[in-house]
Amino acid sequence: MTDASALRQQVLILYLDTSGLDGEVIGWSRYDGTLRTRPTTGDGGEPPYPTGVAALADGWRLIQAAQLVPPHPGHEYEVSFLKHEFIFEKLTHVEGGI
Amino acid sequence: MALQPERAELLTSVQMARFVARGSLTLPAAIPGDVNVTAVEALAGGIPAVPYGTPMREAFPDGSFARRLLDFPAVAGALHSLVGPDPTVDHHAVHIRQPHEGQAQHLHGDAIIDVRPDAFDVQLMYYPCDVAPEAGGTLSVPGSHLRRVNETDVGRYQNLLGQARLTCPAGTVVLLHHGIWHSGRRNDTGRPRYMFKIRFNPTVRQVRLWNTDDLDAPEVADALREQFAWYERATARLEFYNRVQLWRALTGDDTFDLDYWVTRVTNRPRRVAAVSGAR
Numbered sequence: 001m002t003d004a005s006a007l008r009q010q011v012l013i014l015y016l017d018t019s020g021l022d023g024e025v026i027g028w029s030r031y032d033g034t035l036r037t038r039p040t041t042g043d044g045g046e047p048p049y050p051t052g053v054a055a056l057a058d059g060w061r062l063i064q065a066a067q068l069v070p071p072h073p074g075h076e077y078e079v080s081f082l083k084h085e086f087i088f089e090k091l092t093h094v095e096g097g098i
Numbered sequence: 099m100a101l102q103p104e105r106a107e108l109l110t111s112v113q114m115a116r117f118v119a120r121g122s123l124t125l126p127a128a129i130p131g132d133v134n135v136t137a138v139e140a141l142a143g144g145i146p147a148v149p150y151g152t153p154m155r156e157a158f159p160d161g162s163f164a165r166r167l168l169d170f171p172a173v174a175g176a177l178h179s180l181v182g183p184d185p186t187v188d189h190h191a192v193h194i195r196q197p198h199e200g201q202a203q204h205l206h207g208d209a210i211i212d213v214r215p216d217a218f219d220v221q222l223m224y225y226p227c228d229v230a231p232e233a234g235g236t237l238s239v240p241g242s243h244l245r246r247v248n249e250t251d252v253g254r255y256q257n258l259l260g261q262a263r264l265t266c267p268a269g270t271v272v273l274l275h276h277g278i279w280h281s282g283r284r285n286d287t288g289r290p291r292y293m294f295k296i297r298f299n300p301t302v303r304q305v306r307l308w309n310t311d312d313l314d315a316p317e318v319a320d321a322l323r324e325q326f327a328w329y330e331r332a333t334a335r336l337e338f339y340n341r342v343q344l345w346r347a348l349t350g351d352d353t354f355d356l357d358y359w360v361t362r363v364t365n366r367p368r369r370v371a372a373v374s375g376a377r
Contacts, residue, residue: 013254017331026328029256041202041281042237044257077339077363080246082255083330 007091008033012060014052016084019068021052027082034094052086060088102183107175108309114179115321118344121243121275122262123180128172129224129269137163137226141192141292148187151299157187164190164296167224173271179308180220180273181300188219188297195234195285195293202237203281204253208297211248212276216347217304218243219276224294228268234285235264236272236293241326243277244340252279260327305350313349322356335359 011031016023025047030039049055056062064087071078109123117123129137140163148157158164168174177185208221229235239261263283264272274280276297285291312318322341329337342360346352355361 015255015258015328015330017329023331025259026330027255027258029254038200039256040284041205041253041256042261042263042283043202045263047257047259077336078246079244079333079336079340081252083333 005096006094008094010034010090010092012048012055012088012090014047014049014055014086014088015082016052016086019066019084021056021062021065021086023084024051025049034092055088060090063087063089103171103175103178105309107171108307109176109179110309110311111313112315112317112321114308114348115318115345116324117180117273117275118341118348119322119324120240121278122238122240123176123273124266125172125176125271125273127267127269128271129167129170129226131268133166134226134268137167137224137294138292141226141294145190145192145294148190150188151186154185154187154298157190164294167271167294168222168296173222176271176273177220177222177298180218180304181298182302182304182307184301185220185298186301188299190294190296193282193293193295195282195291197285197288197290199234199285202234202284204250205237205239205255205279205281206250206253207242207247207277207279209249209276211246213246215343217300219300220298221274221276221278222296222298223272223274225264225266225270225272226268226292226294227289229264229266229270229291230287231263231265232286233265233289234283234287234291235266237281237283238262238264238272238274239279239328241324241329241337242279243275244337244344245277245279247279255279258328304348306348310349319356339363 010033013029014025015027017026028044028047030037032039049058066083066085109117113123145164154168158168168177223236239258322345323338325334338356339359342354342356346354
Protein backbone atom coordinates (compact mmCIF):
# COMPACT_ATOMS: atom_id res chain seq x y z
CA MET A 1 0.00 0.00 0.00
CA THR A 2 1.44 3.40 -0.93
CA ASP A 3 -0.11 6.65 0.25
CA ALA A 4 1.12 10.04 -0.96
CA SER A 5 1.36 11.04 2.68
CA ALA A 6 0.67 8.75 5.58
CA LEU A 7 0.99 8.54 9.32
CA ARG A 8 3.14 5.89 10.88
CA GLN A 9 3.41 4.94 14.52
CA GLN A 10 6.66 5.07 16.44
CA VAL A 11 6.59 3.19 19.74
CA LEU A 12 8.72 3.80 22.80
CA ILE A 13 8.57 1.46 25.79
CA LEU A 14 10.05 2.65 29.04
CA TYR A 15 10.61 0.55 32.14
CA LEU A 16 10.66 2.64 35.30
CA ASP A 17 12.02 1.93 38.75
CA THR A 18 8.65 2.51 40.44
CA SER A 19 5.01 2.44 39.36
CA GLY A 20 4.95 6.25 39.10
CA LEU A 21 5.33 7.82 35.68
CA ASP A 22 7.89 10.15 37.21
CA GLY A 23 10.09 7.17 38.11
CA GLU A 24 13.57 6.79 36.66
CA VAL A 25 14.10 4.88 33.42
CA ILE A 26 15.84 1.51 33.92
CA GLY A 27 15.07 -0.05 30.55
CA TRP A 28 13.85 0.97 27.09
CA SER A 29 12.84 -0.37 23.70
CA ARG A 30 11.86 1.29 20.42
CA TYR A 31 9.87 0.12 17.43
CA ASP A 32 9.73 2.35 14.37
CA GLY A 33 6.81 2.09 11.95
CA THR A 34 8.52 4.54 9.59
CA LEU A 35 11.35 2.01 9.13
CA ARG A 36 13.81 4.90 9.23
CA THR A 37 15.57 3.25 12.14
CA ARG A 38 16.06 -0.40 13.01
CA PRO A 39 16.33 -0.69 16.78
CA THR A 40 17.53 -4.01 18.14
CA THR A 41 18.66 -5.70 21.33
CA GLY A 42 21.57 -4.06 23.10
CA ASP A 43 21.91 -1.10 20.74
CA GLY A 44 21.87 1.65 23.34
CA GLY A 45 24.06 2.60 26.23
CA GLU A 46 22.09 5.46 27.72
CA PRO A 47 18.31 5.74 28.19
CA PRO A 48 16.54 8.18 25.85
CA TYR A 49 14.92 10.00 28.78
CA PRO A 50 15.67 10.10 32.49
CA THR A 51 12.01 9.62 33.51
CA GLY A 52 8.65 8.79 32.00
CA VAL A 53 7.52 12.39 32.46
CA ALA A 54 10.53 13.57 30.42
CA ALA A 55 9.22 11.47 27.51
CA LEU A 56 5.81 13.15 27.84
CA ALA A 57 7.48 16.54 27.81
CA ASP A 58 9.16 15.63 24.52
CA GLY A 59 5.87 14.87 22.83
CA TRP A 60 5.44 11.12 23.39
CA ARG A 61 1.84 10.11 24.11
CA LEU A 62 1.26 7.50 26.81
CA ILE A 63 -0.99 4.74 25.48
CA GLN A 64 -0.58 2.02 28.11
CA ALA A 65 0.71 1.62 31.65
CA ALA A 66 1.29 -1.68 33.42
CA GLN A 67 -1.39 -2.63 35.91
CA LEU A 68 -0.51 -3.08 39.54
CA VAL A 69 -1.10 -6.77 40.14
CA PRO A 70 -0.70 -8.24 43.63
CA PRO A 71 1.60 -11.26 43.88
CA HIS A 72 -0.06 -14.63 43.64
CA PRO A 73 -0.39 -16.15 47.13
CA GLY A 74 2.67 -18.26 47.87
CA HIS A 75 4.77 -16.50 45.24
CA GLU A 76 5.35 -13.17 46.95
CA TYR A 77 9.15 -13.39 46.88
CA GLU A 78 9.58 -14.54 43.32
CA VAL A 79 11.06 -12.22 40.70
CA SER A 80 10.19 -12.25 37.04
CA PHE A 81 9.33 -9.63 34.39
CA LEU A 82 9.86 -5.93 34.89
CA LYS A 83 6.75 -4.58 36.55
CA HIS A 84 6.57 -0.93 35.60
CA GLU A 85 6.17 -0.83 31.84
CA PHE A 86 4.90 2.30 30.07
CA ILE A 87 4.16 2.34 26.34
CA PHE A 88 4.25 5.60 24.38
CA GLU A 89 3.64 6.54 20.77
CA LYS A 90 4.35 9.29 18.31
CA LEU A 91 2.62 9.60 14.95
CA THR A 92 4.97 10.64 12.18
CA HIS A 93 4.26 11.69 8.62
CA VAL A 94 5.90 9.56 5.97
CA GLU A 95 6.00 11.31 2.62
CA GLY A 96 5.09 9.01 -0.23
CA GLY A 97 4.15 6.21 2.12
CA ILE A 98 6.26 3.12 2.56
CA MET B 99 39.18 -31.67 34.38
CA ALA B 100 40.66 -35.13 34.62
CA LEU B 101 41.81 -34.67 38.17
CA GLN B 102 40.70 -32.70 41.18
CA PRO B 103 41.91 -29.14 40.51
CA GLU B 104 44.51 -27.68 42.82
CA ARG B 105 42.93 -25.76 45.70
CA ALA B 106 44.61 -22.60 44.46
CA GLU B 107 42.69 -22.89 41.19
CA LEU B 108 39.29 -23.13 42.84
CA LEU B 109 37.12 -20.06 43.21
CA THR B 110 37.08 -18.25 46.53
CA SER B 111 33.93 -17.66 48.54
CA VAL B 112 33.97 -14.02 47.44
CA GLN B 113 34.10 -15.07 43.79
CA MET B 114 31.25 -17.52 44.38
CA ALA B 115 29.20 -14.83 46.10
CA ARG B 116 29.78 -12.57 43.09
CA PHE B 117 28.52 -15.37 40.86
CA VAL B 118 25.42 -15.72 43.01
CA ALA B 119 24.79 -11.98 42.70
CA ARG B 120 25.71 -11.52 39.02
CA GLY B 121 25.00 -14.93 37.55
CA SER B 122 28.29 -14.88 35.66
CA LEU B 123 32.05 -15.08 36.01
CA THR B 124 34.54 -13.85 33.44
CA LEU B 125 38.04 -15.25 33.02
CA PRO B 126 39.74 -12.72 30.72
CA ALA B 127 42.29 -14.21 28.32
CA ALA B 128 42.27 -17.49 30.24
CA ILE B 129 43.36 -19.45 27.16
CA PRO B 130 46.79 -18.67 25.68
CA GLY B 131 47.40 -17.34 22.19
CA ASP B 132 48.59 -20.48 20.44
CA VAL B 133 45.44 -22.35 21.39
CA ASN B 134 43.24 -19.47 20.25
CA VAL B 135 44.97 -19.41 16.88
CA THR B 136 44.05 -23.04 16.25
CA ALA B 137 40.61 -22.69 17.79
CA VAL B 138 38.89 -20.91 14.91
CA GLU B 139 39.87 -23.68 12.53
CA ALA B 140 38.73 -26.32 15.01
CA LEU B 141 35.43 -24.56 15.63
CA ALA B 142 34.78 -23.85 11.95
CA GLY B 143 35.33 -27.56 11.26
CA GLY B 144 32.75 -28.43 13.89
CA ILE B 145 32.94 -30.16 17.25
CA PRO B 146 31.30 -33.61 17.13
CA ALA B 147 27.86 -33.62 18.69
CA VAL B 148 27.20 -35.86 21.68
CA PRO B 149 23.96 -37.20 23.16
CA TYR B 150 22.42 -35.10 25.93
CA GLY B 151 23.90 -35.95 29.29
CA THR B 152 27.15 -37.49 28.08
CA PRO B 153 29.82 -37.54 30.80
CA MET B 154 32.32 -34.81 30.11
CA ARG B 155 35.24 -37.26 29.82
CA GLU B 156 33.41 -39.22 27.12
CA ALA B 157 32.12 -36.16 25.31
CA PHE B 158 35.55 -34.62 25.06
CA PRO B 159 38.27 -37.32 25.02
CA ASP B 160 41.89 -36.64 25.84
CA GLY B 161 43.56 -34.76 23.02
CA SER B 162 40.37 -33.17 21.69
CA PHE B 163 40.22 -29.42 21.32
CA ALA B 164 37.41 -29.03 23.85
CA ARG B 165 39.27 -31.12 26.40
CA ARG B 166 42.36 -28.95 26.02
CA LEU B 167 40.18 -25.95 26.71
CA LEU B 168 38.63 -27.46 29.82
CA ASP B 169 41.93 -28.69 31.24
CA PHE B 170 43.40 -25.21 31.60
CA PRO B 171 43.71 -24.80 35.37
CA ALA B 172 41.72 -21.57 35.68
CA VAL B 173 38.84 -23.03 33.66
CA ALA B 174 38.94 -26.42 35.41
CA GLY B 175 39.05 -24.76 38.83
CA ALA B 176 36.14 -22.44 38.14
CA LEU B 177 34.01 -25.17 36.61
CA HIS B 178 34.69 -27.53 39.50
CA SER B 179 33.76 -24.80 41.97
CA LEU B 180 30.42 -24.23 40.26
CA VAL B 181 29.21 -27.67 39.16
CA GLY B 182 31.59 -30.06 40.88
CA PRO B 183 33.47 -33.09 39.58
CA ASP B 184 32.38 -35.16 36.60
CA PRO B 185 29.63 -32.99 35.17
CA THR B 186 27.71 -34.16 32.15
CA VAL B 187 27.56 -32.26 28.89
CA ASP B 188 24.02 -31.12 28.20
CA HIS B 189 24.92 -29.93 24.71
CA HIS B 190 27.46 -27.78 22.97
CA ALA B 191 27.40 -25.52 19.93
CA VAL B 192 29.54 -23.12 17.95
CA HIS B 193 27.75 -19.78 17.73
CA ILE B 194 28.73 -17.50 14.89
CA ARG B 195 27.50 -13.93 14.51
CA GLN B 196 27.82 -13.27 10.81
CA PRO B 197 29.24 -9.99 9.42
CA HIS B 198 26.73 -7.17 8.96
CA GLU B 199 23.79 -9.39 9.75
CA GLY B 200 21.57 -6.46 10.71
CA GLN B 201 19.75 -7.72 13.80
CA ALA B 202 20.65 -8.95 17.22
CA GLN B 203 19.01 -11.96 18.81
CA HIS B 204 16.05 -11.29 21.05
CA LEU B 205 16.97 -11.25 24.70
CA HIS B 206 16.37 -14.70 26.14
CA GLY B 207 17.24 -17.33 28.69
CA ASP B 208 18.37 -20.66 27.27
CA ALA B 209 16.31 -23.88 27.33
CA ILE B 210 13.03 -23.43 29.25
CA ILE B 211 12.07 -21.78 32.50
CA ASP B 212 14.17 -23.47 35.18
CA VAL B 213 13.48 -22.60 38.81
CA ARG B 214 15.55 -25.14 40.68
CA PRO B 215 16.30 -23.52 44.07
CA ASP B 216 19.33 -25.64 44.96
CA ALA B 217 20.97 -26.61 41.65
CA PHE B 218 22.00 -24.87 38.48
CA ASP B 219 23.63 -25.59 35.16
CA VAL B 220 26.60 -23.63 33.91
CA GLN B 221 27.12 -22.44 30.39
CA LEU B 222 30.71 -21.95 29.34
CA MET B 223 31.32 -19.45 26.56
CA TYR B 224 34.75 -19.30 24.95
CA TYR B 225 35.80 -16.49 22.60
CA PRO B 226 38.88 -17.45 20.55
CA CYS B 227 39.31 -13.98 18.99
CA ASP B 228 39.33 -10.44 20.30
CA VAL B 229 35.77 -9.10 20.52
CA ALA B 230 35.62 -5.40 19.66
CA PRO B 231 32.62 -3.20 20.60
CA GLU B 232 31.00 -3.52 17.16
CA ALA B 233 31.76 -7.21 16.70
CA GLY B 234 28.59 -8.73 18.13
CA GLY B 235 29.84 -9.68 21.58
CA THR B 236 27.28 -11.37 23.76
CA LEU B 237 24.92 -9.07 25.63
CA SER B 238 24.10 -10.26 29.13
CA VAL B 239 22.10 -8.75 31.93
CA PRO B 240 23.91 -9.02 35.27
CA GLY B 241 21.74 -10.29 38.07
CA SER B 242 18.93 -11.54 35.82
CA HIS B 243 19.42 -15.25 36.50
CA LEU B 244 16.95 -15.58 39.35
CA ARG B 245 14.09 -13.98 37.41
CA ARG B 246 11.50 -16.57 36.46
CA VAL B 247 10.93 -16.18 32.74
CA ASN B 248 10.66 -18.55 29.82
CA GLU B 249 13.17 -18.23 26.96
CA THR B 250 12.39 -15.28 24.64
CA ASP B 251 9.44 -14.00 26.67
CA VAL B 252 11.80 -11.14 27.60
CA GLY B 253 12.47 -10.40 23.92
CA ARG B 254 10.60 -7.11 24.26
CA TYR B 255 13.43 -5.71 26.38
CA GLN B 256 16.02 -4.14 24.08
CA ASN B 257 18.17 -2.25 26.56
CA LEU B 258 18.49 -2.41 30.32
CA LEU B 259 20.52 0.02 32.36
CA GLY B 260 23.88 -1.51 33.24
CA GLN B 261 23.63 -4.32 30.68
CA ALA B 262 26.96 -5.95 29.85
CA ARG B 263 27.96 -5.74 26.19
CA LEU B 264 30.91 -8.08 26.06
CA THR B 265 34.19 -6.90 24.67
CA CYS B 266 37.17 -9.06 25.49
CA PRO B 267 40.63 -10.22 24.49
CA ALA B 268 41.07 -13.51 22.66
CA GLY B 269 40.94 -16.53 24.92
CA THR B 270 38.32 -15.16 27.28
CA VAL B 271 36.01 -17.63 28.98
CA VAL B 272 32.69 -16.62 30.53
CA LEU B 273 30.73 -18.92 32.82
CA LEU B 274 27.02 -18.24 33.13
CA HIS B 275 24.25 -19.44 35.44
CA HIS B 276 21.63 -21.11 33.23
CA GLY B 277 19.06 -18.43 33.96
CA ILE B 278 21.01 -15.38 32.78
CA TRP B 279 19.28 -13.21 30.17
CA HIS B 280 21.50 -12.79 27.13
CA SER B 281 21.59 -12.19 23.39
CA GLY B 282 24.02 -12.43 20.50
CA ARG B 283 24.43 -8.79 19.51
CA ARG B 284 24.41 -7.43 15.99
CA ASN B 285 27.81 -7.83 14.34
CA ASP B 286 28.58 -4.60 12.49
CA THR B 287 32.06 -5.67 11.39
CA GLY B 288 33.18 -7.54 8.28
CA ARG B 289 34.41 -10.57 10.20
CA PRO B 290 32.44 -13.42 11.76
CA ARG B 291 32.43 -13.59 15.53
CA TYR B 292 33.00 -17.07 16.96
CA MET B 293 31.93 -18.36 20.32
CA PHE B 294 31.98 -21.95 21.57
CA LYS B 295 29.33 -22.79 24.14
CA ILE B 296 29.11 -25.85 26.38
CA ARG B 297 26.29 -26.40 28.84
CA PHE B 298 27.23 -28.49 31.87
CA ASN B 299 24.86 -30.32 34.21
CA PRO B 300 26.05 -31.08 37.75
CA THR B 301 26.07 -34.67 38.96
CA VAL B 302 26.68 -33.90 42.63
CA ARG B 303 25.04 -31.58 45.17
CA GLN B 304 26.49 -28.12 44.59
CA VAL B 305 27.51 -27.56 48.19
CA ARG B 306 30.87 -26.02 49.20
CA LEU B 307 32.65 -27.14 46.05
CA TRP B 308 34.98 -24.12 46.07
CA ASN B 309 37.81 -22.95 48.32
CA THR B 310 35.85 -21.98 51.43
CA ASP B 311 38.78 -20.59 53.42
CA ASP B 312 37.25 -17.11 53.24
CA LEU B 313 33.65 -18.17 53.85
CA ASP B 314 33.22 -15.86 56.84
CA ALA B 315 34.95 -12.86 55.31
CA PRO B 316 32.84 -9.69 55.29
CA GLU B 317 33.57 -9.33 51.56
CA VAL B 318 31.24 -12.29 50.94
CA ALA B 319 28.20 -10.36 52.17
CA ASP B 320 29.43 -7.27 50.30
CA ALA B 321 29.52 -9.29 47.09
CA LEU B 322 26.01 -10.60 47.69
CA ARG B 323 24.77 -7.02 48.17
CA GLU B 324 25.81 -5.94 44.68
CA GLN B 325 23.12 -3.74 43.11
CA PHE B 326 22.30 -3.49 39.44
CA ALA B 327 20.99 -0.34 37.85
CA TRP B 328 18.15 -2.07 35.99
CA TYR B 329 16.45 -3.40 39.12
CA GLU B 330 13.19 -1.76 40.12
CA ARG B 331 13.54 -0.16 43.53
CA ALA B 332 11.23 -2.61 45.34
CA THR B 333 12.12 -5.76 43.42
CA ALA B 334 15.80 -5.21 44.18
CA ARG B 335 14.99 -6.21 47.75
CA LEU B 336 13.43 -9.44 46.56
CA GLU B 337 16.62 -10.15 44.63
CA PHE B 338 18.51 -10.05 47.94
CA TYR B 339 15.97 -12.46 49.43
CA ASN B 340 16.52 -14.89 46.56
CA ARG B 341 20.30 -14.58 46.67
CA VAL B 342 20.22 -15.47 50.37
CA GLN B 343 18.22 -18.59 49.55
CA LEU B 344 20.73 -19.63 46.90
CA TRP B 345 23.70 -18.90 49.16
CA ARG B 346 22.08 -21.01 51.90
CA ALA B 347 21.73 -23.87 49.41
CA LEU B 348 25.33 -23.59 48.23
CA THR B 349 26.83 -23.37 51.71
CA GLY B 350 24.43 -25.70 53.51
CA ASP B 351 23.98 -22.96 56.11
CA ASP B 352 20.27 -22.37 56.71
CA THR B 353 20.99 -19.55 59.16
CA PHE B 354 22.82 -17.28 56.72
CA ASP B 355 21.14 -13.97 56.06
CA LEU B 356 21.88 -10.63 54.53
CA ASP B 357 20.62 -7.61 56.43
CA TYR B 358 17.75 -9.63 57.95
CA TRP B 359 15.80 -9.87 54.65
CA VAL B 360 14.82 -13.53 55.12
CA THR B 361 14.88 -13.75 58.91
CA ARG B 362 12.39 -10.92 59.32
CA VAL B 363 9.69 -12.41 57.10
CA THR B 364 10.07 -15.97 58.37
CA ASN B 365 9.90 -15.12 62.07
CA ARG B 366 6.80 -16.90 63.33
CA PRO B 367 7.32 -17.55 67.05
CA ARG B 368 5.64 -20.61 68.51
CA ARG B 369 6.49 -20.01 72.12
CA VAL B 370 3.47 -19.06 74.19
CA ALA B 371 4.14 -16.28 76.65
CA ALA B 372 3.13 -16.73 80.25
CA VAL B 373 0.07 -14.61 80.93
CA SER B 374 0.48 -12.36 83.92
CA GLY B 375 -2.20 -13.02 86.57
CA ALA B 376 -3.52 -16.16 84.91
CA ARG B 377 -5.39 -18.51 87.18
